[in-house]
Amino acid sequence: MPELPEVEMVRRTIAPHITGRVVEAVQVLWPGSLANMTPELLHTRLVGARFGAAYRRGKYLGLALGSGAYLVIHLRMTGRLTACPIDSTQERHLRVLIVLDNGTALHFVDQRKFGRIYWAADADEFGQIAHVGPEPLSDEFTPEVLAAALVGSKMKVKACLLDQNRIAGLGNIYADESLFRAGIHPERSASSLNEDEVKRLWQAIRASLQHAIEHGGTTLRDYVNGDGHSGDNQHFLLVYGRAGSNCPNCSSILARIKVAGRGTVFCPRCQK
DNA sequence: CGGGCCCCCTGGTGGC
DNA sequence: TGCCACCAGGGGGCCC
Secondary structure (H helix, E strand, C coil), X not given: CCCXXXXXXXXXXXXXXXXXXXXXXXXXXXXXXXXXXXXXXXHHHHCCCEEEEEEEEXXXXXXXXXXXXXXXXXXXXXXXXXXXXXXXXXXXXXXXXXXXXXXXXXXXXXXXXXXXXXXXXXXXXXXXXXXXCCCCCCCCCCHHHHHHHHCCCCXXXXXXXXXXXXXXXXXXXXXXXXXXXXCCCCCCEHHHCCHHHHHHHHHHHHHHXXXXXXXXXXXXXCCCCCCCCCXXXXXXXXXXXXXXXXXXXXXXXXXXXXXXXXXXXXXXXXXX
């Protein structure tokens, strides 16, 4: 499941392939992948357009175009965005193909068809589509900002972390990893965290995300970066996917419960 | 505002 | 070996 680190890796690896390149052809194999336009409209808008920089907002990718518009992509569960040679074999679950003028093509592959491609006419529309909370790796994200996202909420702290409007980019993996690093039980009421706990959680969120990026993202099944390479961070996860194994801190057996409808792994001893 | 549930989807898994 | 119910889950929508 691509979360902030994985989307950031896609952004970094896809950018060199597309920036400055002109679209020669577009092929939509599954129209359902297009969120707010028809295949015809995408074709009209994209063919002849030139890609600029690649941006990320939360789990949204925004590929700028010379016209000032953005091609906005959300990978959801199983989406992949890769740059491939135009003569490469067509993989299963290919949904949208964008041929560029440098012998490469952007492949949007999505087994479960949850991923979506949006059209934004300008930066404002990109912001409306990717309307998410503060970026946890930005300088603006301080312990005070995190505290503001949690304060006064009756929600469980994990549910808060998963709420994209409160904090951008955390999904199930990094919510669990962050709460473990901070030593906070996922079912704690968000508003019950004291100043020290918020500070620890702030530090933990940034560390979980930063380490994941340094390890190229987490590949559990589908995730690959823009070059088609898997990440390594799955080998460094502390709790996610490790229910029944030993806690890396105290060797207790890691527990699995359901929080906010999501499978949740935590250490009953370390996370109070 | 928040909790719970459904839906979108497909492939993997476990029970029988 | 085969069939099938069930699960995973990001995000939007809906109801209460």
